[in-house]
Amino acid sequence: MRKFRYDFLFVIGLMLTIGLMNVSANAGDDKIKRPKNMGILSVKTAPEAFPVRVNGQVVGMSGVSTPAEFYLAPGMHRVEIQGPNGQTFSKELEIRRNAKNCICIKIVEQNISRPCPYDVRVDGPDKVLEGDLITFAAFNAVTASETPLKYNWTVSPQAVRITSGQGTPSITVDTTGMGGQTVRAELDVWDGAYDANCRQRISVPTEVEKPKVPEAVRCDVFESRAFDDDKARFDNCVIELQNRPDSQLYIIVYQGTDRLSRTTNNADKLSKRTLDYLVKTRGVDPRRISIVNWGTRPTTSFEIWIIPPGAQPPVPQ
Secondary structure (H helix, E strand, C coil), X not given: CEEEEEEEEEEEEECCCCCCCCCEEECCCCCCCCCCCCEEEEEEEECCCCEEEECCEEEEECECCCCEEEEECXXXXXXXXXXXXXXXXXXEEEECCCEEEEEEEEEEEEECCCCCCCCEEEECCCEXXXXXXXXXXXXXXXXXXXXXXXXXXXXXXXXXXXXXXXCCCEEEEECCCCCCCEEEEEEEEECCCCHHHHCEEEEEEEEEECCCCCCCEEEEEEECCCHHHHHHHHHHHHHHHHCCCCCEEEEEEEEXXXXXXXXXXXXXXXXXXHHHHHHHHCCCCHHHEEXXXXXXXXXXXXEEEEECCCCCCCCCC
């Protein structure tokens, strides 16, 4: 904010004047005769000249390096000096015969700075998963400020949707379909009074990660030799299944082509024995067990998988 201050010096002096009457004259103009029985108004301003009015009438410009002098009849006069930005110095002066009244004015420009009543920052998460809702929030660091602020939010890319909060210090943004992209929220904040110096635009990015696709986990692969040995291998995978309450146990049986596999270790017999052991002995819910036959191998074999929710079971290669 710019303001102007008037520093002035007002001097009344007595001097004799001679010559014919003139309305005004410059003090440095020796050719103009000074009138008798008049008073002199001497006006000097810095750093530039300004209009001088006496009793509402403009009588000339003030002097800068040399004062400008105006001859006035004795008596009370209202003197006004029009300064910058419409500001005016005015004073009632008594003009005396053969006396000089000096007005010296220095115009001092002052730049008065006021601290902004707001200093806003915007916070948001660095990363979220696709489908999550993001909250972006604005905080004013000037805690004592009572200035009401105005908030306007914009978000990008164009497909991003603000679900709530427009016009307030915080918004919520839906990230559905934004996986692998960066969502950016920009806040334009102002108060309508200090906008020229204080208005702020702040943007904050948030990375939206694509959700990880669950994958099936292979727990064990082994050849069936004796069922008691097979049980120990099953037990290890049952423990893993218990640690994943929502997962499924997916067991692949390969029929062996050797003699032992075609007789004692027949795939169908082993499948029934395996299911019976897991349900009756290990207490696994049969709805969490799938047993499939995937063809042949030299020796009857098992392949055991843990299938988490949303993951696809393996397919034959």
